[in-house]
Amino acid sequence: MRWQLSEEQDAYRESFGAWLADAAPRGVVRRWLDDGGAAEFAGRLVRDGWAGVGVPEALGGQGGGLVELALTAELLAGASAPSATWLATVLAVPALGSGTDVAAFEGEHAALLSPADAIPGAGPRLTIDGEGRLHGAVPRVLAGDLAARFVAVVDGPGGSPCLRLVSASAGVRAQTRRLLDRSRSVADVVIEGAPSGPLDVDAREFLAGCAARAAVLVAADSLGAMARMLDLAVTYSKQRHQFGVPIGSFQAVKHAAATILVEVEAARSAVYFAAASVDAGGPQSALHAAAVKAQVTAAGARVADSALTLHGAIGYTWEHDLHLCYKRAKLDEYLYGGPEAWNERIADGLRLVPA
Amino acid sequence: MPPVDFELSEDQATIRRAVAELAAKFDDQYWLEKDAAHEFPAEFYQAFADGGWLGITIPEEYGGHGFGITEAALLLEEVSASGAGMNGASSMHLSIFGMHPVIVHGSEEMKRENLPRIVNGDLHVCFGVTEPGAGLDTTRITTFARRDGSDYAVNGRKVWISKAMESEKVLLLTRTTRFEDVAKKTDGLTLFLTDLDRDHVDIRPIRKMGRNAVSSNELFIDDLRVPEAHRVGEEGQGFRYILDGLNPERMLVAAEALGLGRAALRRAVRYGNERVVFGRPIGMNQGLQFPLADSLARLDAAELALRKATWLYDNGKPCAREANTAKYLCADAGFEAADRALQTFGGMGYSEEYHVARYFREARLLRIAPLSQEMVLNFLGEHVLGLPRSY
Numbered sequence: 001m002r003w004q005l006s007e008e009q010d011a012y013r014e015s016f017g018a019w020l021a022d023a024a025p026r027g028v029v030r031r032w033l034d035d036g037g038a039a040e041f042a043g044r045l046v047r048d049g050w051a052g053v054g055v056p057e058a059l060g061g062q063g064g065g066l067v068e069l070a071l072t073a074e075l076l077a078g079a080s081a082p083s084a085t086w087l088a089t090v091l092a093v094p095a096l097g098s099g100t101d102v103a104a105f106e107g108e109h110a111a112l113l114s115p116a117d118a119i120p121g122a123g124p125r126l127t128i129d130g131e132g133r134l135h136g137a138v139p140r141v142l143a144g145d146l147a148a149r150f151v152a153v154v155d156g157p158g159g160s161p162c163l164r165l166v167s168a169s170a171g172v173r174a175q176t177r178r179l180l181d182r183s184r185s186v187a188d189v190v191i192e193g194a195p196s197g198p199l200d201v202d203a204r205e206f207l208a209g210c211a212a213r214a215a216v217l218v219a220a221d222s223l224g225a226m227a228r229m230l231d232l233a234v235t236y237s238k239q240r241h242q243f244g245v246p247i248g249s250f251q252a253v254k255h256a257a258a259t260i261l262v263e264v265e266a267a268r269s270a271v272y273f274a275a276a277s278v279d280a281g282g283p284q285s286a287l288h289a290a291a292v293k294a295q296v297t298a299a300g301a302r303v304a305d306s307a308l309t310l311h312g313a314i315g316y317t318w319e320h321d322l323h324l325c326y327k328r329a330k331l332d333e334y335l336y337g338g339p340e341a342w343n344e345r346i347a348d349g350l351r352l353v354p355a
Numbered sequence: 356m357p358p359v360d361f362e363l364s365e366d367q368a369t370i371r372r373a374v375a376e377l378a379a380k381f382d383d384q385y386w387l388e389k390d391a392a393h394e395f396p397a398e399f400y401q402a403f404a405d406g407g408w409l410g411i412t413i414p415e416e417y418g419g420h421g422f423g424i425t426e427a428a429l430l431l432e433e434v435s436a437s438g439a440g441m442n443g444a445s446s447m448h449l450s451i452f453g454m455h456p457v458i459v460h461g462s463e464e465m466k467r468e469n470l471p472r473i474v475n476g477d478l479h480v481c482f483g484v485t486e487p488g489a490g491l492d493t494t495r496i497t498t499f500a501r502r503d504g505s506d507y508a509v510n511g512r513k514v515w516i517s518k519a520m521e522s523e524k525v526l527l528l529t530r531t532t533r534f535e536d537v538a539k540k541t542d543g544l545t546l547f548l549t550d551l552d553r554d555h556v557d558i559r560p561i562r563k564m565g566r567n568a569v570s571s572n573e574l575f576i577d578d579l580r581v582p583e584a585h586r587v588g589e590e591g592q593g594f595r596y597i598l599d600g601l602n603p604e605r606m607l608v609a610a611e612a613l614g615l616g617r618a619a620l621r622r623a624v625r626y627g628n629e630r631v632v633f634g635r636p637i638g639m640n641q642g643l644q645f646p647l648a649d650s651l652a653r654l655d656a657a658e659l660a661l662r663k664a665t666w667l668y669d670n671g672k673p674c675a676r677e678a679n680t681a682k683y684l685c686a687d688a689g690f691e692a693a694d695r696a697l698q699t700f701g702g703m704g705y706s707e708e709y710h711v712a713r714y715f716r717e718a719r720l721l722r723i724a725p726l727s728q729e730m731v732l733n734f735l736g737e738h739v740l741g742l743p744r745s746y
Contacts, residue, residue: 255642
């Protein structure tokens with residue numbers, strides 16, 4: 001079996017990477033993170049036409065699939081760019097009807113009302129009254145402070161989930177909560193009688209797909225952060241001298257860096273395989289997604305610690321970029337469910353105990 | 356309040372030195388050959404019997420020295436550390452402390468008959484508790500001792516019985532009331548010290564990964580006649596008697612694991628200094644030196660946990676937490692040291708000739724036996740931390 005990026009995918013990676021280098025250089029990203037400039041970057045992403053890449057044209061996007069989205073996630077993480085609105089939107093879009101989905105890529109970001117620290121769909125459901133008004137609260141919604149529309153999960157007939165669309169206007173309050181990783185944001189969303197409209201999709205199918213896509217994309221994000229940390233650590237270990245030699249000449253340092261490289265390469269192989277698998281919708285695709293979420297994001301958190309060790313105290317300073325990636329990788333481990341939650345899904349899928 | 360004192364007593368230091376000297380007479384070549392031939396180390400065992408070491412914890416009135424678990428642990432640690440490893444330790448492990456239930460609960464006659472023979476090495480005993488259908492869930496054993504006049508008739512199966520091939524007697528745990536018929540599951544178990552009558556007990560050695568100089572066996576017990584006088588203590592109380600010995604057993608096994616780790620580390624350090632590749636000793640590589648230094652630190656830490664545990668026991672204080680912790684830490688540190696020693700030796704480590712492969716196989720055993728690391732965590736989680744029983 002041989003799997004590789006297509007020529008178009010390679011070209012996309014290159015051109016989006018070049019755009020990012022131009023639109024989100026270090027100094028600018030740091031200013032955004034310090035001043036809460038996530039909206040500025042999100043606006044630029046929309047304006048320059050990148051927001052719909054990886055979303056089928058039928059859903060208002062520009063075509064492509066989860067592999068393109070994973071490339072985007074990896075590159076965004078490598079640049080430490082603010083990406084909550086982008087991720088929330090591409091996850092929510094498959095539930096939107098025509099019209100709103102196009103708007104979602106024109107600056108009216110969408111988000112699923114589900115806690116960012118749980119597997120999508122595992123969170124609390126809202127209640128709906130006879131007039132279609134929604135009531136309830138969902139804590140820690142990714143991009144909850146920046147979204148124009150929300151996909152809400154309510155109790156449908158017989159307790160099955162049902163999806164509703166609600167606008168971030170009257171009756172919806174979003175209380176921003178600042179994260180240690182300031183390149184993403186979450187908000188507690190409280191809904192008190194906001195009107196809602198129907199969404200014509202199978203809720204279970206959407207939520208299952210949303211979970212799988214979230215798993216792959218957060219893993220891809222972790223991969224991007226890891227690759228950047230490896231880059232920083234190797235560069236530093238060649239610059240920094242101790243005992244008259246570059247610290248990179250010490251085996252303990254070399255081996256730690258080589259171990260990170262192994263993690264990065266393993267992650268890359270697994271993430272893109274899982275992305276293609278989820279897009280193909282094979283019977284094992286949910287397990288592949290769970291596996292990369294559990295494994296890659298845990299590796300990302302380990303790599304963060306190792307990269308910090310390799311940097312010594314300089315990596316602990318505000319001036320150095322390492323902490324941006326460090327916090328990104330640490331959040332990725334728990335964003336949309338920690339390794340334990342995803343391992344549980346894998347265990348369930350293995351039928352360890354006879355049904 | 357006395358200060359914390361990490362010194363060994365004069366007796367303890369003497370024991371340590373004397374055991375190391377005696378064990379050193381049996382070099383790695385001896386153990387390599389015994390292990391390869393699956394042959395009991397009779398000469399080694401006899402040397403320790405002749406030196407009076409087998410009775411280290413047996414009361415003086417029965418010919419022993421009446422020392423505590425601290426001294427017994429030092430003895431087994433040094434035996435293991437000499438390179439004798441688990442082959443050496445297991446050859447005498449049961450003599451060192453296995454008779455504890457007999458010493459505490461056995462009849463005077465039983466003690467007079469058996470303990471002096473343990474001390475002089477004449478009597479080999481094995482421990483017959485575990486069964487194929489019970490594992491560590493000891494109360495589920497089904498080997499049954501049925502009353503028949505003044506005797507009992509025993510039927511059942513035992514598995515993983517160390518040294519049964521070489522043993523004259525067995526300390527045998529049975530049920531005298533079936534599991535289904537007892538109010539408390541720990542009731543109805545009865546302990547015997549009786550003859551391993553080959554006409555009624557079929558002993559089959561298990562082919563295994565290591566520690567091959569001392570057999571591990573399956574026992575098929577068919578109508579074994581056991582006189583009432585061979586019963587240890589009261590009928591139905593056997594589980595409690597066995598329980599008394601579990602913490603000491605954990606500490607002694609911890610000592611054996613620790614010694615094995617020391618043996619492995621010693622060989623690895625020597626090789627790291629001697630072996631030259633790329634024009635310098637391989638010990639100059641951080642990739643080899645750091646793991647060995649890390650193992651030294653871990654072995655030293657595990658040793659402290661063990662010393663505390665045996666001190667608590669010998670001073671009559673509760674020690675379950677410390678005994679379990681010592682077993683856990685020593686088994687992991689010992690195995691890790693053996694694994695790293697093997698890595699240090701590279702391809703040579705994989706050959707029998709350099710002995711670390713043997714240490715490695717034996718060290719792995721101690722993460723499984725006498726109870727798995729996971730069961731230690733179960734104990735600590737439930738009984739020390741107060742978490743709900745997890746199994």
